[in-house]
Amino acid sequence: MTQPADGSPGGPQDQPIFLTHLGGELEDALEHFAERETVVVGLDFDGVLAPIVLDPTTAHMLPATAEAVARLAAAPGVDVAVVTGRSAHDVVALAALPTGTRVIGSHGAEWGRSVDTGDGPVLESEPLDLTEEQVTLLRDLERETMTLAAEVDGAWVQTKPTAVVLHTRRLDAATAEALTRRTLDGPAARDGVRVVVGKQVVEMAVLEVTKGDAMVRLKNSAGASAAFYAGDDTTDEDAFRSLDLAAGDVTVKVGAGETAAGYRVTDPEEFSVVLMRLVDLFESRTAPRPELSQETDTHP
Numbered sequence: 001m002t003q004p005a006d007g008s009p010g011g012p013q014d015q016p017i018f019l020t021h022l023g024g025e026l027e028d029a030l031e032h033f034a035e036r037e038t039v040v041v042g043l044d045f046d047g048v049l050a051p052i053v054l055d056p057t058t059a060h061m062l063p064a065t066a067e068a069v070a071r072l073a074a075a076p077g078v079d080v081a082v083v084t085g086r087s088a089h090d091v092v093a094l095a096a097l098p099t100g101t102r103v104i105g106s107h108g109a110e111w112g113r114s115v116d117t118g119d120g121p122v123l124e125s126e127p128l129d130l131t132e133e134q135v136t137l138l139r140d141l142e143r144e145t146m147t148l149a150a151e152v153d154g155a156w157v158q159t160k161p162t163a164v165v166l167h168t169r170r171l172d173a174a175t176a177e178a179l180t181r182r183t184l185d186g187p188a189a190r191d192g193v194r195v196v197v198g199k200q201v202v203e204m205a206v207l208e209v210t211k212g213d214a215m216v217r218l219k220n221s222a223g224a225s226a227a228f229y230a231g232d233d234t235t236d237e238d239a240f241r242s243l244d245l246a247a248g249d250v251t252v253k254v255g256a257g258e259t260a261a262g263y264r265v266t267d268p269e270e271f272s273v274v275l276m277r278l279v280d281l282f283e284s285r286t287a288p289r290p291e292l293s294q295e296t297d298t299h300p
Contacts, residue, residue, distance in 0.1 A: 026263045026274070029250045033226055034281035036248065038077045040224045041278070042104075042215050042239065043069070045084040045091055047232030048254045051268045052199070054169055056086075056158075061095055062268060068275035073098040075282040079222045083211050085196075085203065085235055087160045088112050092123040107196070107235055108214030109162040109207045128161055134206040137192055138164065141204050144187040152179050163205035176200060198233045212238030219243075228278070230254060230271060231261075 033039060043049055049069065050059040061069070073080040081102035084091050088105030097103065097114040103123060104111055112125030130138070141164040142157065149155040154170035166183050168176035183202050188195045194205040211231070219227045226247070229239045232254040240260040243249035253261035254271050265271050 026252075027277070029263065030274070030277055030281060032248060033228060033250050034278065034285065036077075036224075036226045038079075038222065038224045040079045040081065040215075040218050040222050040227045041072060042081050042083045042211075042218060042227065042229040044211075044231035044233070044236055044254075045082055045086060045095065047199075048230050048268060048271060049082070049095070056167075057094075059094060062272055064272040065268065065275060066096065068272060068279050069101075070098045071279045072275065072282065073101055075279070078282055079218070079224065081218055083108070083214050083218075083229070083231075083239065085165075085198070085233075088125060089123050092121050097121060102218070104211075104214045104218070106160050106162045106207075106209075107203075107205065107211050108209040108217075109205070130162065130206065134162075134192070137190065137206050138162070141187050141190070141193065141206070145183060145204070148179065148182055148186065155179055162207045163203050165204070166202040167200065168202075169200040171200075196235050198235055203235075210238035211235055212240075212242030215239045215242050226250070228252075230274070236261075 046052055046056070046059060049061045049065050051062070053059050069080060072078055079102065081104055082091055082095065082097065083104045085107050086105055088103045088110040091103055091105060092114045099114060099116045099121070101114045103114055110125060110128060112123045114121045115124045142159050145164050145166055146157045149157045149166060152171065152175060156167050158165040158167060166179070168179055171179065180197070180202055184195065187193070188202060188204050192206060194208050196203045196205070215227060215229055226249055227243050228250045229236070229243060230252040231239060237260055240251045240253070243251055245251065245262045251261040251263065252271070252274060253259040253264045254268060255266065265274060
């Protein structure tokens with residue numbers, strides 16, 4: 001694969017702003033993507049739609065991003081999904097997503113849609129079926145990880161429907177590394193646990209499912225001829241690898257780090273530009289064409 005575009009500013013000043021800022025290759029890919037009749041757009045939440053914050057309960061989409069998601073979700077032939085490591089319920093509560101938006105939580109384990117009941121958005125979810133052994137394992141992971149975290153001020157543990165997550169973002173680097181190692185050698189080493197080490201997190205899941213699996217299922221269920229995916233963390237690499245750039249799929253890495261994505265932007269603010277460009281392209285293909293003049297030529 002070619003080296004991902006770095007998204008750095010520059011280029012001829014007479015180009016459109018989007019091309020000048022993000023590069024012609026990504027612009028070309030988006031234009032070809034928007035020519036497809038039916039597509040899916042998968043978007044990670046933290047670090048993509050919403051900037052990373054110390055307290056995850058305060059995360060929110062940037063205003064320009066929220067507008068772009070709403071308009072993109074309304075475009076004909078576009079199926080938008082938030083594909084996140086968070087609980088699907090948490091994302092619906094935080095994100096104020098358009099009604100009907102797909103929400104795929106816990107890295108692909110939870111499936112549902114955001115619906116408006118009149119009292120605000122809620123998740124309408126598909127049943128999640130865990131075996132008795134998986135339920136027991138989840139409880140054990142929670143208990144053991146909370147015991148470890150209780151010994152370190154600033155560490156905290158999140159329990160999801162299918163996973164337990166150790167958060168070390170508030171710790172200094174040495175303390176975080178030591179606690180991460182104890183977790184990996186302890187609860188994460190149990191049989192039947194799928195472990196993902198991300199940005200200041202260790203996630204221990206009792207289901208073997210990835211964001212790549214989610215994107216393949218999403219694309220197939222929608223009957224889409226192409227897919228777009230944007231993510232920022234190690235768990236998003238599965239989604240990048242599951243898609244086919246040569247067949248017209250588009251993958252965007254947000255932030256630094258090695259990646260299988262085809263393109264790169266620097267942060268959520270810059271990614272909002274990409275989303276707005278997609279909106280422009282999809283809305284322009286459905287805009288009414290000006291009527292031809294009915295005047296007749298009266299010249300002799």
